[in-house]
Amino acid sequence: MGKRNGESLPTIYDVARECGVAPSTVSRALSQPGRVSAKTSERIHEVAARLGYQANPLAKYLPTGRTGTIVLIVSDITNPVYFPVIRGAESAAAAAEYTLVLSDVGESPEREREVMEKLVRTVDGFALATSRLTDAAIRAVARRRPMVTMNRVTQQVPSVVPDNGQGMRYAGEHLAELGHRRVTYVSGPPTSWANTVRWRALRAAGEQLGMTIRRIGPYAPTVAGGWAAAADLVSPLPTAVIAYNDLLAIGAMQGLHDLGVKVPDDVSVIGCDNILGSDWCTPALTTLAAPLRELGTRGVQHLIAMINGADARPRRPLVLPSQLIVRESTAPPRDEDGDRPGSGRE
């Protein structure tokens, strides 16, 4: 019930007493190389090591206002799409000697808000991956602390995003080449920026390519959500489906399978993100691979630059190229659809 858990740890005062110098000298010896004579400094380092002294980062914060910590907030850690983003962010943070803490908000904007409110005083900056917050809420926090968004664009807040427009065009072209004309887009969360952008880009690409694009949803961006979407997908069944993300696509394939619809024979399916596991589902998923790791590294690098005083101002979003990975879930449509290209399937 004591106020301290565990025994209390040594402080600069302990080191100072042990060395017979003032605490300020210890502080300087440890953090301002050259400020203290070599002899004294050496003695202090030695005693500090012997006592196992380590600066209390929280006490350090008060005078300096810096914690050396940044937080990466992900909208749902249960989605493998974040793996590479996290890894990228970690490596960039480690390279700059920042501590990266991770926070999951389970697709809940309220929780996201709470977390940010709680952390705004304790971290040097925010990296938001696929935030579900409103633009206004994001900007409000961005005014108080350096911030970057990943996979999301908000006016006045620096961001790094995959090239969704180009990606959707690739996906559309791939389907057009196979001979598809009727495509359904399976929507993710309405609060998802990427969802909106992908839908618009797909619609535009569809128009250019002479395809009819429908949209259903929204659905939760999970396997369960995709399974539920399958039921809505079959009437009328398009010849191809593009889903907001891979989880949704995989769930939809499972649901279609349960409904007796064959992929890719009866309908082609394309996902987005190229997550872990999108290659081991059946059939292996054709998907639009986002540059996820780069999203993480570039985002955090920029964030740290801002923390170190770089001007955050105007600059446009950093757009990174996407890539279409063709696997087994796409094929030419069945004959019934009329004007299909020459050869049969292969």
Added chain:
Amino acid sequence: MGKRNGESLPTIYDVARECGVAPSTVSRALSQPGRVSAKTSERIHEVAARLGYQANPLAKYLPTGRTGTIVLIVSDITNPVYFPVIRGAESAAAAAEYTLVLSDVGESPEREREVMEKLVRTVDGFALATSRLTDAAIRAVARRRPMVTMNRVTQQVPSVVPDNGQGMRYAGEHLAELGHRRVTYVSGPPTSWANTVRWRALRAAGEQLGMTIRRIGPYAPTVAGGWAAAADLVSPLPTAVIAYNDLLAIGAMQGLHDLGVKVPDDVSVIGCDNILGSDWCTPALTTLAAPLRELGTRGVQHLIAMINGADARPRRPLVLPSQLIVRESTAPPRDEDGDRPGSGRE
């Protein structure tokens, strides 16, 4: 380049001045209900709200020694096995109004050590999921801060673990019933406690059931590791394989497939953990499901109890039951193996 990023936030001093009271009164009004007269308290709350005041958690820490934060360290966040653990830990932390931060150490003991060293002064407690550290290193930190380990047992440190012994027995019995006699265990990281325990339990079960158990490895606990293991698996090919975890099992199935070995016709495969995606691989994986969510909740609940002064002392590990989930990757062995049970496969 200013020392503060963003404008500086209001403090109790600002609120106090605005209200014409002392800072201590503001502090009490905000955190000790009843200590201050209703009238004053109301005025203070109103002004605080108007100014958008929020306590600086770091400043709060110094006098109290408590941050209200606990950290969950996972050995590799890229493994879906942690999803339920994280979710469970989050819910338990949220219920107790603690902030949970997540830290990934990418299977690196050095990094795990660094992270713990860095956080030991800034968090109230540690939850270690599947730590790769030595027992001594774990105990050293456990002496300084409350700690629980999940999926790992270390003397003197409270822990919560799945019942590996019982689980491996289930797996062995399942294979024995199908008629298997020669089983190979595919090892995970040598620093993994669960790996050791699972191997021992399997060997013991195998002896009782009259099966020959071999072991190969160690391999990285990833899909790539499993793929590599497949090559070592085929000579001599056993009739069944049990892998340290699902990722390894899935990778092994891919590798076996590439080698022209059919699962489950030529060899049965069992994984451990029942991760997201173990049901959408082909064939769907038979696996030993650990009580992952409970691992997270029970672990964090216990940790918070310790922080609040519960005695951490003796108590044995909390053991939670596992469950075997039979899917499509296990079947009776081929005839060549001699004494197989009556019926053919079905």
Added chain:
DNA sequence: TACCGGGCGGCAATCGGTTGCCACCAGACG
């Protein structure tokens, strides 16, 4: 009216660092 007790609010110390300012001392130079 005098005294007592309790509610309420203020003072100031404290947590563990950082840092501006100043004093001291030694060596160099005129």
Added chain:
DNA sequence: CGTCTGGTGGCAACCGATTGCCGCCCGGTA
């Protein structure tokens, strides 16, 4: 030999909260 200069190290204020202790004032009671 006196003064200047620069290298060292100490003093004390400060960051923003919490909290022990004390004093004031008001009301109740003898």
